[in-house]
Amino acid sequence: MSAAPPDNDVLWARGIVKSHHGTPALRGISIGVREGEVLAVTGPRGSGKSTLLGCLSALLPVDKGEVWFNSAPVHTLGRAGRERLRRDRFGFVGSEPHLVPELTARENVALPLLLAGAGNKAAYTAADEWLERLDVGEVARQRPERLVRSQCQRIAVARALAPLPPVVFADDPTAPLHREASDQVLRILTSAARSHQLTLVLATHDPELVRFADRAVALVDGRLTAPAAPVPRGTAAPGTASASAVSATRR
Amino acid sequence: MFYLRLARGYRVPDLGRWLLTTLAAAVVAAFLLRSLGRAMSDPLGGEDALERLLWCLPPLAAVAWFAAVTARAVPAQQPERITGLRAAGAGSGGVRTLIAGEVALACALGSVLTLLAFLVLRNDIAGPTLAPDLGMGVPLPAAAPVTLLALVPLTAGIAAACAVPLDETLPGGRTRAHGPTGFGAWRIALPVGLSVIGLALELIALRPGAAVDDRPIHLPAGLGTTSTAAFGGWAASALGLALLTGPLLSWTGRLLALGRPTPLRLLAGRGLTAQARRLGPPLAVLTLALAMVLTTIRYWIGTPDSADALPAIEACLVLGCAAAAVAVRLTEVRTDRRGVTDALLRLGTSPRLLFGAVALRTLAVGTTLLVTGGATAALAAAGLR
Structure with missing residues (x-):
């Protein structure tokens, strides 16, 4: 059906097309994410960064194209399979913290671990550790409604990192933060990724933040403008072909 | 226009x-x-x-x-x-x-x-x-x-x-509507006091050796007569129990998440505690209305020629409004929490777990309401005898 993905790519997509209620968001994107790298996806608002991260992180089903994770197809998975994949393999930080309001900070951070079946003690120990590391240890027993947004965002980062997932997706994680706090959060994200051999896919509208990444790709109107992954020559063609097909049908 | x-x-x-x-x-x-x-x-x-x-x-x-x-x-x-x-x-x-x-x-x-x-x-x-x-x-x-x-x-x-x-809490405003979730001291002390006083009054009025007074209170809906103390006691305790429903729901939630909770118990319990303030009033009104109606029906069945059509229509209306209010509040809470549900699903929580949490929460709420409603109905039935 398709060529096997390159071995060193933990996440690999070919020719993905996705539209929201008829509005095209991705018009044929081929991208590979190498294991342990920090990949920045830049682009202005509405360029399809969030959709790309959603498709790669198995949150959104793709309309067309393929997504592979660790040489296993993601695009063919059903809803339950995608849920399991997200829970066990992926971490996600959005531009909004999206914490569960009735849970305390440490319960929020421990929740993914508990959901994955970790013991209570292990889950809360890990949660406390990560909260300390992100400078929000002193509010561990408070609920998010009493905290300011930058604290909530740090808790969200801790929640994504605590289970040490192989891949962490960060979709504009610094949007609610001031420059200083945003630098710190990104430093923690990237250093955690490097020290634990995690792969980090970071979407940002701020081109300056690319300095935290190993490699950057740029998205404009649902298309990659910078050469992204070392996608094999033979497989790049269908992606562009499907993109032009989409634009052709729209005209 | x-x-x-x-x-x-x-x-x-x-x-x-x-x-x-x-x-x-x-x-x-x-x-x-x-x-x-x-x-x-x-x-x-x-x-x-x-x-x-x-x-x-x-x-x-x-x-x-x-x-x-x-x-x-x-x-x-x-x-x-x-x-x-x-x-x-x-x-x-x-x-x-x-x-x-x-x-x-x-x-x-x-x-x-x-x-x-x-x-x-x-x-x-x-x-x-x-x-x-x-x-x-x-x-x-x-x-x-x-x-x-x-x-x-x-x-x-x-x-x-x-x-x-x-x-400012309307959509499009600056802050999100996250009211306080706890109950103040007076908000617990008042209903507890009311319930206790009412219960004591009613027990005194109904004690075995009590003088059978002339039962001066004429109850509507063909319910006969009762003594002032029994009626006042019942009214006070019913009001107290209704006001206590919110705090009781909150405590039930805490009880659910006690100890080392599994994710199911944690989500169900904490969710109930957080929503107790909003769910309490409509549920309390429904429970009170239901308790009164059931007591009346029981009395009507036990006493021939006491049933009346108009109170029955009124009861239907009140019950319908109370039940509809509960339904509306439930959908309000649900839509309000859509963001939280999405966040949980994004974390990889299975819908089955969320459904289980809702089921567990419903069970806990039902048990709590059964206690308050049952107590209200029992007190009313005792006062009617």
Whole structure:
């Protein structure tokens, strides 16, 4: 059906097309994410960064194209399979913290671990550790409604990192933060990724933040403008072909 | 008038809300007109007329309660519409007027329909059984029905206007609506005190050696008579238990998440604690109404010739409004928590776990309400004996 993905790519997509209620968001994107790298996806608002991260992180089903994770197809998975994949393999930080309001900070951070079946003690120990590391240890027993947004965002980062997932997706994680706090959060994200051999896919509208990444790709109107992954020559063609097909049908 | 054009975008839930409000208002208007008709037929009926009018208060209160709960739910259920209105320049006053006006209009419609039916029936159509209820043969003073019927839309409209959330918590405002989740000390002390005092009063009144007094209180709905202490005791404890429902739900949630909770217990328990403030009042009203109705039915079954049709209709109306209010509040909470549910699903929580949490929460709520409602009903039944 398709060529096997390159071995060193933990996440690999070919020719993905996705539209929201008829509005095209991705018009044929081929991208590979190498294991342990920090990949920045830049682009202005509405360029399809969030959709790309959603498709790669198995949150959104793709309309067309393929997504592979660790040489296993993601695009063919059903809803339950995608849920399991997200829970066990992926971490996600959005531009909004999206914490569960009735849970305390440490319960929020421990929740993914508990959901994955970790013991209570292990889950809360890990949660406390990560909260300390992100400078929000002193509010561990408070609920998010009493905290300011930058604290909530740090808790969200801790929640994504605590289970040490192989891949962490960060979709504009610094949007609610001031420059200083945003630098710190990104430093923690990237250093955690490097020290634990995690792969980090970071979407940002701020081109300056690319300095935290190993490699950057740029998205404009649902298309990659910078050469992204070392996608094999033979497989790049269908992606562009499907993109032009989409634009052709729209005209 | 411009606001009314928004009705063109209404879907089934909105229309259902309108229809329910109209129906309930029509029934209340029927009660009001009946008391008017009776007052006109009776030659100088003094206390009875007033009593009949007072009997219209529970259904009126039920309609106002339903209107208030639905008005509160509108911004949460249709955030896009409210955001759009505010973006177009409508202040919180405008939004409030719109929501209250809708409710008042629906109530006015129901009242007018009932008035029409009343006037048609007065034209010698109704048989002799209905004649005294309609005040047939007596000229109708025009101001009386208008005054009475204005009561329903006014009451419901004011209740709705008061219930619309404050400016900054409306969608499109700056802060999100996350009210406090706990209960203050007085909010717990007051209902506990009321319940204890009421229970003590009733126990004293019903103690085996108590003198059988002349049971001066005449209960409505064919429930016979009871003693002052028993009635006062029951009323105090019922009010206390109703006020205690919220804190009890909150504690039930804490109990669920006690110790080292699994994710299921954690989500169910903490969720219940967080929502206790919002779920408490409508559930308490429904429980109280249900307890009273069930006690009455039990009494009616046990005592021949005590059943009465009008209280039964009234009970249906009150129960319907209370149940609809609970349903509205539940959907409000659900839509309000859509973001949290999405976040949980994004974390990889299985829908089955979320469903299980809801089921567990429902079970816990049901148990709590069974306790408070059962206690209220038992106290009422004891007082009736």
